Amino acid sequence: MINSKLARPAVVLLALATIGACSKQSASTSPTPATTPAASSASPAANNAARPFTAAMVAEGDSIYHARGCRNCHGMDGKGAANGPNLTDATYLHVDGSFQGYVNLITSGVPADKIKDPSHKIPMGARGGRPTPLTDDQIKSVAAYVYSLSHP
DSSP states (O other): OOOHHHHHHHHHHHHHHHHHHHHHHHHHHSOOOTTSHHHHTOOTTTOOTTOSSOHHHHHHHHHHHHHSTHHHHHOTTSSOBTTBOOSSSSOOSSSOSSHHHHHHHHHHOBOGGGOSOTTOOSOBOGGGOSSSOOOHHHHHHHHHHHHHHHOO
């Protein structure tokens, strides 16, 4: 029987490795200049090749997400729950969809008066809330995991 604690990070790592291999192959077969208008105007959602994080960060973020209160509001699968929005689609309520946007949001949180969906009543604590705030590295790992949910 597969250990379920290890299965999720293993699947995430495998998926990211596969995506990375495909990205490297397509990059070597069809090079494009970095200064083209399409590359400079690409949205964060479309620019998956330049991810500023590693597969190990995604796996660590997955573990933190599921060990901390993130799952309570956003659901075990990130598809949202009564107190938090869906993190798996491209409907961004409080971020622009970029990795740095997620880092900023997790760092500062979402106070009650800034919640955009009135069906969600509970504010998101800065740095993951109390009693143990997330470190900067943990925030980046959670941001990498959450980013990966809506940017396959």
